[in-house]
Amino acid sequence: MQVAAVTTGGTVCVALVGILIEMMRRQANAMSEVRENVQVARDHVANTHSTNLRDDLDSVMSRIDQVIDGQERHNRDLTALREEIGHERRERLSVAERLDDHIEDTRPVVAAVRQLTG
Missing domain, CATH: 1.20.5 (Single alpha-helices involved in coiled-coils or other helix-helix interfaces)
Structure with missing residues (x-):
């Protein structure tokens, strides 16, 4: 056992x-x-270069912020240009309308002068 x-x-x-x-x-x-x-x-994920990834990202974000600021300035500039162009267009149309009215108003005078000289 x-x-x-x-x-x-x-x-x-x-x-x-x-x-x-x-x-x-x-x-x-x-x-x-x-x-x-x-x-x-x-x-x-290993960093194979001499700078810290966080620093690199901060730098990129700063540059993106600069680009966005530039775009916002461009948007404001374009808005101002559109307003100026709109104002110039309205003035041009107003001048053209006044000129057309003046031409219409002077047609009888021009016709009368031609009759007298002609």
């Missing part, structure tokens, strides 16, 4: 060691996969 217990105990110990080794192997494989994924992620 004592031999059977030792044999059974030895078998159980060998089985437990085998299970432990398998668990460690699986854990090592999982860790290896995680290590590879971490390296891929690091390659994608």
Whole structure:
């Protein structure tokens, strides 16, 4: 009976060691996969130049703000130009209308002068 217990105990110990080794192997494989994924992620986010990414983004945002400010100035300038062009157009049309009226008003005078000189 004592031999059977030792044999059974030895078998159980060998089985437990085998299970432990398998668990460690699986854990090592999982860790290896995680290590590879971490390296891929690091390659994608690693800063390969001398400036800090945050500083670079701040600089880009500052330049974008400058571009937006410039566009807003251009919009104001264009609005002012449209208003000036509209005013000039209204004045031109008014002058053209007055000129047409003047021409109409002077037709009888021109006709009378032609009759007298003609």
